[in-house]
Amino acid sequence: MTGLIGQFSMGNQCSFQIPYFFNYTNSPRKTQKWTRFILDVYFKDNVLGVCGDEDGGSMSSVVVFTAMGFFPVKPGSPMYTITSPLFSKVTIDLPNGKMFTLIAKGSSKTKKYIQSASMNGRKLDKLWFSHRDLVNGGTLVLEMGEIPVKHQA
Structure with missing residues (x-):
């Protein structure tokens, strides 16, 4: 087994969603911390490549979604949860000719924590959005900072 963080294995497709579960608790900063850690440590552009068995693109899709800053945690549910984008x-x-844009103001290796979030100019009171929000186009704006926010949007 590869990609171990305690008992969690990033190299196992059955557990890809686990780092995102913190968004559904009072600790969403942990989702931002761990998803950035996973990308930085286990998915590099070098000989180590990908941790685990890449079956049909599932692991690569997790990397692409996570790098963009959101992820469909529950298959079949039209929702995306937000994390720290690269x-x-x-x-x-x-x-449909529309565009969906995610802007992470100040995003960097050190500014990986979401300070606030808004969708189409409206403050988000949660760290997820619907598939309808994505396909209708629009803009998700994340204000990024170095210090995690204990309770956030």
């Missing part, structure tokens, strides 16, 4: 801006061109 990029300061990501734009998805949608088939």
Whole structure:
């Protein structure tokens, strides 16, 4: 087994969603901390490559979603939970001609904690959004900082 963090294995497809569960508790900062750690440690552009067995792109899809700053935690549920993106801006061109953009103001290796979040100018009171929000286009803005926020959006 590879990619072990305690008893959690990032190399095992059955547990990809586990670091995101902190978003559903009073500790969403832990989702941001651990998803960044996982990308930084287990998915590098070097000989180590990918930790675990890449079956049909599932592990790569986790990396792409996480790097963009959101992830579909529950298969079949049209929701995405938010985490610390690697990029300061990501734009998805949608088939309906619209675009979904995620802007992470100040995002960096040290500014990995979400201070606040808004969708289309409205403050989010939770760290997830619907698939409908994505396909209708729009902008998700994350204000990033170095210090984790204990209770946040």
